Amino acid sequence: MNLRWYHFAAWGALIAAMLLMPRLVDLGLMGRGTLRTMIQACYLAMFAISWDVLSGRTGYISFGHPFLIGIGAYGTAILSKKFGVPVELSIPLAVLITMIGGLVVLLPALRIKGSYFALVTLAFMELMYQLVQVIRPDLTGGTRGLSGIKTLTRGAENGYMLAVSLMLAVALGCWLLMRTRFGTALWALGQNEEAVSGSGLSTIRLKAMAFLVSAFVAGLAGAFLVHYNGSLAPRAMFDINSVFTIIVAALIGGAGTILGPVLGAFFLTFLLEWLRPFLPGAERFLVYGAVALVLYMYQPKGIYAIIEGGLKRLWGRA
Amino acid sequence: MSARLQVSNLVKRFGGLTATNDMSFTVEPGESVGLIGPNGAGKTTIFSQIMGEHRQTSGQIHMGEQEISALSTPARIRRGVSRTYQVPRPFPEITVAENIRVGLMPDSVWQMVTRGADRDRERELALAVGFAEADLDRTPAELSMGDLRKLEMARTLATDPKVMLLDEVFAGLTVGEIATISALVQKLRDQGMTFLIVSHDLKALEPLIDRAIAIDRGTKIAEGAYSEVIADAGVRASYLGGGGDA
Numbered sequence: 006m007n008l009r010w011y012h013f014a015a016w017g018a019l020i021a022a023m024l025l026m027p028r029l030v031d032l033g034l035m036g037r038g039t040l041r042t043m044i045q046a047c048y049l050a051m052f053a054i055s056w057d058v059l060s061g062r063t064g065y066i067s068f069g070h071p072f073l074i075g076i077g078a079y080g081t082a083i084l085s086k087k088f089g090v091p092v093e094l095s096i097p098l099a100v101l102i103t104m105i106g107g108l109v110v111l112l113p114a115l116r117i118k119g120s121y122f123a124l125v126t127l128a129f130m131e132l133m134y135q136l137v138q139v140i141r142p143d144l145t146g147g148t149r150g151l152s153g154i155k156t157l158t159r160g161a162e163n164g165y166m167l168a169v170s171l172m173l174a175v176a177l178g179c180w181l182l183m184r185t186r187f188g189t190a191l192w193a194l195g196q197n198e199e200a201v202s203g204s205g206l207s208t209i210r211l212k213a214m215a216f217l218v219s220a221f222v223a224g225l226a227g228a229f230l231v232h233y234n235g236s237l238a239p240r241a242m243f244d245i246n247s248v249f250t251i252i253v254a255a256l257i258g259g260a261g262t263i264l265g266p267v268l269g270a271f272f273l274t275f276l277l278e279w280l281r282p283f284l285p286g287a288e289r290f291l292v293y294g295a296v297a298l299v300l301y302m303y304q305p306k307g308i309y310a311i312i313e314g315g316l317k318r319l320w321g322r323a
Numbered sequence: 324m325s326a327r328l329q330v331s332n333l334v335k336r337f338g339g340l341t342a343t344n345d346m347s348f349t350v351e352p353g354e355s356v357g358l359i360g361p362n363g364a365g366k367t368t369i370f371s372q373i374m375g376e377h378r379q380t381s382g383q384i385h386m387g388e389q390e391i392s393a394l395s396t397p398a399r400i401r402r403g404v405s406r407t408y409q410v411p412r413p414f415p416e417i418t419v420a421e422n423i424r425v426g427l428m429p430d431s432v433w434q435m436v437t438r439g440a441d442r443d444r445e446r447e448l449a450l451a452v453g454f455a456e457a458d459l460d461r462t463p464a465e466l467s468m469g470d471l472r473k474l475e476m477a478r479t480l481a482t483d484p485k486v487m488l489l490d491e492v493f494a495g496l497t498v499g500e501i502a503t504i505s506a507l508v509q510k511l512r513d514q515g516m517t518f519l520i521v522s523h524d525l526k527a528l529e530p531l532i533d534r535a536i537a538i539d540r541g542t543k544i545a546e547g548a549y550s551e552v553i554a555d556a557g558v559r560a561s562y563l564g565g566g567g568d569a
Binding site for chain 1: 435
């Protein structure tokens with residue numbers, strides 16, 4: 006895995022900084038609202054990490070990630086609210102069901118790639134959107150969705166601590182995983198699938214593992230998000246804008262780097278939040294699109310590469 | 324480290340085109356055989372069928388005693404047959420060392436995750452094909468065609484093959500690079516590696532092979548010592564494109 010001292014230092018600093026954020030609120034340096042925005046950023050970061058594991062490395066671009074997130078969210082919501090399953094059990098079960106959903110997304114990836122694969126995953130999301138409204142609306146809540154779902158935390162600080170701990174654990178876990186030879190194999194898969202097969206590796210198995218890990222993270226984040234919000238609405242869940250937000254977060258952060266998507270998620274969430282007072286409507290997305298485009302043109306490898314380059318220059322000078 | 328590669332009555336049809344027509348040949352352990360023929364003769368198609376990248380219409384392929392005709396490409400590689408490609412297929416965004424690492428990986432995700440990379444072996448393979456120490460951290464974008472062919476050889480060797488199929492290993496190389504690759508093949512032959520080599524550069528090919536098989540339009544037209552095969556009237560005609568009576 007080849008870990009160096011600066012990896013430990015960087016992770017240590019990141020974890021300490023994130024966990025100490027609520028103290029800034031105590032000191033009056035930060036509002037509780039900012040903490041709530043950070044909670045949103047943490048969940049977006051997990052979705053972006055999930056997307057990154059599947060699409061950032063292997064090149065199988067998913068346009069239907071809410072399909073997986075939705076399975077996790079609906080899974081635990083229905084189990085806990087309609088069947089009285091305790092949350093401690095409903096969340097792991099929902100994650101398990103999402104992983105089965107990940108294998109469903111794998112099926113088209115066995116035969117098609119590129120834009121065809123992206124379109125099929127988009128179809129999965131639309132299909133899910135229609136299905137939850139039509140099939141057993143008594144369970145899914147139909148068009149209106151579900152509310153009154155058990156929440157796990159009270160208050161911004163507790164919600165933040167839960168979200169940030171989850172996010173850091175997921176980020177660290179995926180980051181370590183991608184530093185193994187498995188991560189290298191996934192990179193290689195995205196660059197030349199035939200050559201991976203020609204090196205004696207089963208590409209189906211590699212893809213299956215990537216999809217399972219991605220689904221695990223999507224299901225986990227989706228399930229915890231629903232128990233934070235306490236409600237679930239299909240229109241918001243299976244929204245093309247949320248797809249784009251996830252992809253843009255991963256891309257402008259730095260696809261394939263795991264940490265990049267986290268940076269991208271925080272950047273995007275705060276950008277949208279800061280724009281809100283000036284542009285309350287959908288115009289915000291225009292600005293966000295423009296910022297993303299400029300950033301992407303400046304450095305296609307994202308914020309991660311910009312920071313990495315800056316640090317290297319500083320290091321070289323010191 | 325060697326094994327016998329046997330191709331029996333191999334037929335491959337693409338619609339109405341017969342790309343491989345009842346092809347049979349054997350490569351004995353430790354032997355090096357040249358596969359020659361004009362453009363479009365079906366040499367690469369035979370490689371693709373041996374590797375399982377194209378499924379044969381009929382016929383069998385054996386590695387040693389075992390039939391491999393129905394296996395997947397990775398499974399065939401595990402049985403000890405590996406190939407290079409006419410157009411090198413590196414992973415462009417990862418380093419030379421990481422490219423070789425992919426070839427060295429076991430086909431088990433669990434082992435990929437739990438066991439680290441064998442950097443010594445990566446280095447050893449890179450140096451064996453003629454890379455310098457400093458090349459290990461370069462990416463394929465910075466490499467010349469000769470280096471890309473070396474990388475292709477290194478990644479193929481990393482899969483620990485018993486039989487190596489080399490497809491146009493000299494194409495696009497300078498004289499010096501041809502010498503390097505030739506020396507590498509010779510060294511591996513001395514170590515007992517079995518080869519099946521496709522090349523248009525007959526001059527470079529001749530010293531590397533024990534015998535030759537000439538094919539034209541998917542059909543074997545001659546087999547034997549290189550000098551005999553190349554003197555064969557049918558072989559000369561196929562290269563000159565005279566249709567057999569030139």
